[in-house]
Amino acid sequence: DQQVKQNSPSLSVQEGRISILNCDYTNSMFDYFLWYKKYPAEGPTFLISISSIKDKNEDGRFTVFLNKSAKHLSLHIVPSQPGDSAVYFCAASAASGTYKYIFGTGTRLKVLA
Amino acid sequence: KAGVTQTPRYLIKTRGQQVTLSCSPISGHRSVSWYQQTPGQGLQFLFEYFSETQRNKGNFPGRFSGRQFSNSRSEMNVSTLELGDSALYLCASSPATGGRADTQYFGPGTRLTVL
Numbered sequence: 001d002q003q004v005k006q007n008s009p010s011l012s013v014q015e016g017r018i019s020i021l022n023c024d025y026t027n028s029m030f031d032y033f034l035w036y037k038k039y040p041a042e043g044p045t046f047l048i049s050i051s052s053i054k055d056k057n058e059d060g061r062f063t064v065f066l067n068k069s070a071k072h073l074s075l076h077i078v079p080s081q082p083g084d085s086a087v088y089f090c091a092a093s094a095a096s097g098t099y100k101y102i103f104g105t106g107t108r109l110k111v112l113a
Numbered sequence: 114k115a116g117v118t119q120t121p122r123y124l125i126k127t128r129g130q131q132v133t134l135s136c137s138p139i140s141g142h143r144s145v146s147w148y149q150q151t152p153g154q155g156l157q158f159l160f161e162y163f164s165e166t167q168r169n170k171g172n173f174p175g176r177f178s179g180r181q182f183s184n185s186r187s188e189m190n191v192s193t194l195e196l197g198d199s200a201l202y203l204c205a206s207s208p209a210t211g212g213r214a215d216t217q218y219f220g221p222g223t224r225l226t227v228l
Contacts, residue, residue, distance in 0.1 A: 006155075036219075042221055042222075043203055043205075043219030043220050043222050044156070044203070045219070046216050046217070046218065049216060089155060089156060091156075100146065100158050100161055100169040100171070101217065102158065103156035103157075103158075104155055105153060105154060105155035106155055
């Protein structure tokens with residue numbers, strides 16, 4: 001049972017345009033969400049997080065939106081740059097004292113120059 | 114601060130053998146988690162250690178085990194290797210200073226190939 005789903009395995013975007021990566025979750029106990037970026041042969045790198053008490057968090061070109069009623073979050077990258085080409089994972093955790101993250105399967109973003 | 118380090122980076126084993134992977138967390142981080150990454154499966158949580166105790170465990174068979182030492186360094190062991198164990202094994206550390214999960218920082222991973 002995949003509790004965190006990234007239904008788009010890949011996405012191509014033109015340089016300078018907006019990239020939107022989506023993530024859905026099923027467990028209503030999740031209250032903390034993160035996005036990681038992963039380049040080949042490297043470990044995932046933390047990008048941005050959001051707590052369930054917020055619906056938006058922004059950090060430079062990266063903004064994460066959370067829609068709790070829809071159990072959906074999205075990562076917006078504006079403007080997209082070729083260096084953003086990577087695999088993006090969303091992850092979720094619950095505040096109930098469990099200390100583990102559930103990761104999605106990832107979306108491969110390709111930014112075309 | 115030095116990042117999370119994992120050794121070895123690459124490993125080739127044959128079926129039936131066992132393997133031990135090592136992870137050194139960021140200095141001051143007390144929590145270490147292990148993940149298995151395979152194509153199409155994302156990052157599958159194996160287990161998490163905090164203060165030398167396993168605090169969480171994923172849905173992997175008992176062939177997968179781990180431990181954490183007093184300096185927070187962690188090892189993961191896989192016994193009786195199977196072809197399906199071929200994967201990238203990632204270690205992540207976090208401060209774990211609060212009462213909940215916090216941001217995890219990943220190492221570069223160990224690429225295990227089972228022949």
